[in-house]
Amino acid sequence: MRRDIFQAIADPTRRAIIALIAFQAMTPNAIAENFHTTRQAISKHLRILTECELVTQEYQGREIYYSLQVEKMKEIDTWISQYRTLWQKRFNQLDKVLLTMKNQKNEK
Amino acid sequence: MRRDIFQAIADPTRRAIIALIAFQAMTPNAIAENFHTTRQAISKHLRILTECELVTQEYQGREIYYSLQVEKMKEIDTWISQYRTLWQKRFNQLDKVLLTMKNQKNEK
DNA sequence: TATATTTGCAACCGAATGGTTTCTTAATTA
DNA sequence: TAATTAAGAAACCATTCGGTTGCAAATATA
Numbered sequence: 001m002r003r004d005i006f007q008a009i010a011d012p013t014r015r016a017i018i019a020l021i022a023f024q025a026m027t028p029n030a031i032a033e034n035f036h037t038t039r040q041a042i043s044k045h046l047r048i049l050t051e052c053e054l055v056t057q058e059y060q061g062r063e064i065y066y067s068l069q070v071e072k073m074k075e076i077d078t079w080i081s082q083y084r085t086l087w088q089k090r091f092n093q094l095d096k097v098l099l100t101m102k103n104q105k106n107e108k
Numbered sequence: 109m110r111r112d113i114f115q116a117i118a119d120p121t122r123r124a125i126i127a128l129i130a131f132q133a134m135t136p137n138a139i140a141e142n143f144h145t146t147r148q149a150i151s152k153h154l155r156i157l158t159e160c161e162l163v164t165q166e167y168q169g170r171e172i173y174y175s176l177q178v179e180k181m182k183e184i185d186t187w188i189s190q191y192r193t194l195w196q197k198r199f200n201q202l203d204k205v206l207l208t209m210k211n212q213k214n215e216k
Numbered sequence: 217t218a219t220a221t222t223t224g225c226a227a228c229c230g231a232a233t234g235g236t237t238t239c240t241t242a243a244t245t246a
Numbered sequence: 247t248a249a250t251t252a253a254g255a256a257a258c259c260a261t262t263c264g265g266t267t268g269c270a271a272a273t274a275t276a
Contacts, residue, residue: 010112080185083130
């Protein structure tokens, strides 16, 4: 069962979990309280997130605290950054067009 | 059939298609040549990408040129940027730790 | 006009997905 | 010690997914 980070963030519930534990570690029960699903379903999501190393576990007695591995999110950022230059370039081209139009106006 | 941009980029083949048409528009046939699947499979992927407005079609005779809608990619960038500040903050904290260690060393 | 090419669509198939219920294990707590 | 609580694992189920084959429509070409 290969886990991909892009597949992990594809599910809206998992993205919500990520947002939830981004600032403080939480137990599966505490996380599940925020959703209209069973704790077991959340547990499954957490397993997927753990498998692709997006979250880490910290055992504390019988409780397990899950926290976001922010560093792992960089992988998505790296991927999207390929295209960032593209839309910035497009923006610059638009900018140039506007500038040209402005100059043409001034020349009249 | 609701289409989500995060679900769209979850599939590796679709990410490859995105990379392929990022710089020049291409027809389904031309795109399919780069993969070990049938043209119909690629067509399905293109449909999904079109439905979530990640790609646009341009009809030219009987051919259809698909091109990436780079602007749409910003949505992912916006999402990831929430967490960018988090890992930058973490980096700064590490920076601070290193600085403190350096200072302690100097004080000895 | 007849044939070839490009494409999308529908039907089908096996595998994966997200969810549930039930059960077990381990740690608390009364 | 007995009961409770937190959590994961397994079995199951309906739905979706990614792929295939086969077909129809539209355009281009002989």
